[in-house]
Amino acid sequence: MTTTHFDLAIIGTGSGNSLVTPDFDGKRVAVIEEGTFGGTCLNVGCIPTKMFVYASDVADHVREAARYGVDATLDGVRWRDIRDRIFGRIDPISEGGKDYRVNGPNTTAFLGHATFVGPRELVVEVDGRHETVTADQIVVAAGARPVIPQLIQESGVPFHTSDTVMRIDELPRSMVILGGGFISAEMAHVFSALGVDVRIVTRGPAMLRVEDAEISERFTQVAQRQWEVHLSATIEDVKGDESGVTLTLPDGTTVEGETLLVATGRRPNTDRLGLEAAGIATHTDGRIVVDEFGRTAVDGVWALGDISSLHQLKHVANHEARVVAHNLVHPDDLRAFDHRFVPAAVFSHPQVASVGLTEQQAREAGHDVTTKTQAYGDVAYGWAMEDTTGICKLVADRATGELLGAHLLGPMASSLIQPAIQAMSFGLRVHEMARGQYWIHPALAEVLENALLGLEVPGQE
Numbered sequence: 001m002t003t004t005h006f007d008l009a010i011i012g013t014g015s016g017n018s019l020v021t022p023d024f025d026g027k028r029v030a031v032i033e034e035g036t037f038g039g040t041c042l043n044v045g046c047i048p049t050k051m052f053v054y055a056s057d058v059a060d061h062v063r064e065a066a067r068y069g070v071d072a073t074l075d076g077v078r079w080r081d082i083r084d085r086i087f088g089r090i091d092p093i094s095e096g097g098k099d100y101r102v103n104g105p106n107t108t109a110f111l112g113h114a115t116f117v118g119p120r121e122l123v124v125e126v127d128g129r130h131e132t133v134t135a136d137q138i139v140v141a142a143g144a145r146p147v148i149p150q151l152i153q154e155s156g157v158p159f160h161t162s163d164t165v166m167r168i169d170e171l172p173r174s175m176v177i178l179g180g181g182f183i184s185a186e187m188a189h190v191f192s193a194l195g196v197d198v199r200i201v202t203r204g205p206a207m208l209r210v211e212d213a214e215i216s217e218r219f220t221q222v223a224q225r226q227w228e229v230h231l232s233a234t235i236e237d238v239k240g241d242e243s244g245v246t247l248t249l250p251d252g253t254t255v256e257g258e259t260l261l262v263a264t265g266r267r268p269n270t271d272r273l274g275l276e277a278a279g280i281a282t283h284t285d286g287r288i289v290v291d292e293f294g295r296t297a298v299d300g301v302w303a304l305g306d307i308s309s310l311h312q313l314k315h316v317a318n319h320e321a322r323v324v325a326h327n328l329v330h331p332d333d334l335r336a337f338d339h340r341f342v343p344a345a346v347f348s349h350p351q352v353a354s355v356g357l358t359e360q361q362a363r364e365a366g367h368d369v370t371t372k373t374q375a376y377g378d379v380a381y382g383w384a385m386e387d388t389t390g391i392c393k394l395v396a397d398r399a400t401g402e403l404l405g406a407h408l409l410g411p412m413a414s415s416l417i418q419p420a421i422q423a424m425s426f427g428l429r430v431h432e433m434a435r436g437q438y439w440i441h442p443a444l445a446e447v448l449e450n451a452l453l454g455l456e457v458p459g460q461e
């Protein structure tokens with residue numbers, strides 16, 4: 001077993017890959033990756049899902065065209081062409097990234113599984129060989145993986161996760177999706193718009209339960225109109241083979257599908273890293289414990305992204321990587337993570353986007369809460385779209401005029417929310433945001449402007 005010492009060793013090439021900044025020019029950096037180079041977002045997460053979502057949006061536009069007096073029919077969906085176009089762009093980027101780390105300057109790539117054997121000592125298994133890597137500093141950016149409920153695992157039924165379902169060869173006629181969170185909502189849209197009969201089974205009483213209750217409730221109602229949705233559903237039994245899967249619920253209801261997609265959350269990969277050998281502590285949910293600078297309890301060992309963060313989101317992993325990249329080379333001038341206003345968007349049908357506190361959280365935090373829910377259908381562009389379900393809900397502090405939360409459901413919610421994120425991040429009060437700038441008329445952003453104007457806060461009596 002060879003031992004090589006590095007200035008920096010990075011486990012995971014998702015956001016971890018961006019830690020090799022010019023500060024490390026001329027230094028020795030080990031980049032360790034056991035899976036597909038580039039991590040979750042590029043290969044099996046944000047990027048491919050949104051490319052599929054776009055194709056599905058196009059299919060839905062064709063289906064809905066007649067509402068606007070434009071007659072069109074969807075002649076067909078070429079699944080393999082869509083799939084191959086998407087991965088035809090993504091796979092070469094991943095390969096190129098790997099090649100750069102294998103053959104490029106400064107870095108030594110270890111394409112295998114890393115395990116801690118001491119505080120700053122790793123063993124990496126590459127093709128059956130074991131190599132020891134020691135480093136002055138180690139960053140754990142090893143991400144998360146899908147959780148598979150025990151019943152499903154023990155049943156032996158075939159199933160997909162988001163890691164595999166986007167690469168299937170043929171669209172199934174029907175798909176059962178287990179779970180009612182982000183992945184379920186996005187995949188239900190992707191596959192149903194492309195012609196698959198979608199059935200959702202989730203144990204919660206609503207879908208997207210992390211959202212504000214009004215948004216979660218409305219999303220669930222819209223979901224129930226487009227997909228078969230089983231709420232508050234535990235699974236009593238699961239049977240099946242390659243031709244199909246049947247889930248039995250406690251009341252005897254059976255839910256069948258040609259394919260089963262499991263989307264019941266993702267857990268940090270900490271259980272496979274030998275963290276005990278290094279003395280690195282974890283939370284009860286498996287995340288590595290880090291301070292606001294990204295430091296673990298072990299000197300010189302840092303963590304970022306899904307392995308340690310409360311937010312399993314790429315923009316958060318990227319932010320944390322930028323902070324840790326700075327801190328690695330500025331020990332006397334450490335920067336802290338900024339998790340004050342973390343936004344998220346669900347690219348489903350409809351889209352959902354949120355930032356800040358839900359109404360309930362704001363009340364629990366003791367704010368004198370004022371809220372305004374503005375319908376998309378009550379602003380000019382919403383009329384043009386004949387929108388009947390979209391809403392923008394704002395939560396503010398009545399006394400101070402502080403915007404506490406913004407929650408949108410409807411077309412382009414993921415982009416419309418950005419001015420609210422900006423206002424909250426830079427401390428703009430509601431009336432400054434509403435009347436301190438022009439809002440383009442009659443753009444869809446007027447839904448946000450009108451929601452702001454509807455809040456009872458100082459400055460806009």
Ligand SMILES: Cc1cc2nc3c(=O)[nH]c(=O)nc-3n(C[C@H](O)[C@H](O)[C@H](O)COP(=O)(O)OP(=O)(O)OC[C@H]3O[C@@H](n4cnc5c(N)ncnc54)[C@H](O)[C@@H]3O)c2cc1C
Nearest residue numbers: 012014015034035039040041045114143305306312313314
């Ligand atoms: C289907 C899906 C859609 C998503 N869509 C969005 C979205 O639209 N927007 C958004 O913000 N977020 C989205 N996310 C979440 C986002 O992808 C993650 O938050 C982000 O990619 C996490 O980055 P990371 O660098 O922490 O981990 P990862 O990108 O997962 O990187 C970790 C890497 O570490 C490697 N690794 C793990 N253990 C070891 C080991 N012991 N040795 C060597 N290598 C190891 C893994 O192979 C992996 O490549 C989505 C996730 C999924 C699953």
Ligand SMILES: NC(=O)c1ccc[n+]([C@@H]2O[C@H](COP(=O)([O-])OP(=O)(O)OC[C@H]3O[C@@H](n4cnc5c(N)ncnc54)[C@H](O)[C@@H]3O)[C@@H](O)[C@H]2O)c1
Nearest residue numbers: 149179180181182183184202203204263264265266312345
């Ligand atoms: N657009 C985005 O930003 C995006 C998209 C996809 C994923 N992600 C990230 O990935 C994470 C994981 O996504 P996810 O959808 O797997 O998790 P999730 O936490 O969003 O949702 C999990 C869902 O599964 C349900 N569930 C859990 N165990 C169950 C069981 N045994 N039977 C039935 N239902 C069960 C939960 O009630 C919940 O509805 C997300 O939380 C998010 O952070 C982000």
